[in-house]
Amino acid sequence: DTGVSQDPRHKITKRGQNVTFRCDPISEHNRLYWYRQTLGQGPEFLTYFQNEAQLEKSRLLSDRFSAERPKGSFSTLEIQRTEQGDSAMYLCASSLDRVPDEKLFFGSGTQLSVL
Amino acid sequence: AQSVTQLDSHVSVSEGTPVLLRCNYSSSYSPSLFWYVQHPNKGLQLLLKYTSAATLVKGINGFEAEFKKSETSFHLTKPSAHMSDAAEYFCVVSPDSSYKLIFGSGTRLLVRP
Numbered sequence: 001d002t003g004v005s006q007d008p009r010h011k012i013t014k015r016g017q018n019v020t021f022r023c024d025p026i027s028e029h030n031r032l033y034w035y036r037q038t039l040g041q042g043p044e045f046l047t048y049f050q051n052e053a054q055l056e057k058s059r060l061l062s063d064r065f066s067a068e069r070p071k072g073s074f075s076t077l078e079i080q081r082t083e084q085g086d087s088a089m090y091l092c093a094s095s096l097d098r099v100p101d102e103k104l105f106f107g108s109g110t111q112l113s114v115l
Numbered sequence: 116a117q118s119v120t121q122l123d124s125h126v127s128v129s130e131g132t133p134v135l136l137r138c139n140y141s142s143s144y145s146p147s148l149f150w151y152v153q154h155p156n157k158g159l160q161l162l163l164k165y166t167s168a169a170t171l172v173k174g175i176n177g178f179e180a181e182f183k184k185s186e187t188s189f190h191l192t193k194p195s196a197h198m199s200d201a202a203e204y205f206c207v208v209s210p211d212s213s214y215k216l217i218f219g220s221g222t223r224l225l226v227r228p
Contacts, residue, residue: 004158035216042205042218043159056215091159104216106158 002026004107006092012113013082020078021110025094032075033104034067035091036060043091049075050097082114117142119189119206121219129227134178134193136222138206141187148189149207149216150180159205165189176200201226 005024013019025032030051035043046065047057051072061067064082069075079086089111093104122137140146150162163174170182180191189206206219 033215040220042207042221043216044218045215048215093159103161103164104159106160108156108158 004092004094004105006090006107006110008110009108010111010113012115014115015084016081018078018080019082019112020076021090021092021112023075023077023092023094023107025074025092026096026105027073029094029096029105030072031095031097032069033093033095034075034077035093037089037091037109038087043089046077079112082112084114087112087114117146117208117210117217119148119208119217119219121204121206121222123222124220125223125225127225127227128196130198131195134191134196134200134224136191136204136206136224138189138191138219139187140189140206140208142208142210145184147209148180148182149209150174150178150189150191151205151207151218153203153205153221155202162191162204196224196226198226198228200224 007022033048034046037043045058046061047067049069052069064080067077089109091109093106095104118141120139148165151159152162153159162178163172165172165182173179178193182189203221203223205221207216
C-alpha cells in the first residue's frame, strides 16, 4: 500500500492558462474522488468515479473543469482558462467499495495558485 | 440537506490536558459521521467513524467521539493532549454510501508545551 499519489504538489499558473493534475489511487481501489479545499475551509466534493465511469459531478464543477479516469486506474483533472478563484488545494481520494468497513484514503493534494 | 457545524475555529490546550472539539450535525435520518485530521503537508487521515453500531466510537491515537442524537452532536475528545495532536480537525457527514463527504469548516487544535 503506497498510498494515494498526486502530481504535481504545487502548480503556479497565469490566469487563462490550462492546467492538468494527476492522481494515482491505491492499486485495486475502484472508487476515486476529487475534492477542492480553499483556505480556511473544509474540502468540498467535486466528482467521483466508480472504475472508469464518472458517476456524479458537483455543481462546483463548471464547464471549464473536466475529469477522466480512462482505464479505471489513474485520474486527471483539467482546468481550462484558469481564473483566480480556482486557486485552491485539489485533493484526490480512493476507496475500495467491497469491504464492510470502507474508508477513503486521501492524497496530499495539489496546491494551485492562479496569478 | 445534510451538514455539519464545527463550533470552534481554534482550540488551544496545554499538553497533557483534555481535548474537546465540538461538532453538531444536521440530517433528516441517521447519518454516517466521521472525524478526519489534517497535518500540514500531509493527506487527510480518518480518526474514527460512526455508523450506528455504537454511540461511543473509539478511534486512533486515543481519540473518541460520542454520537448524541438528542443533541445532534458528535464531539471529539481525548483525555490528554500530546504535542503531535496539533493539526486541523474536520467533522464530516456522509449522506449515502457513495462517500460524497460533506466537511465542516475545521477546527485548528493548538497544543501548548
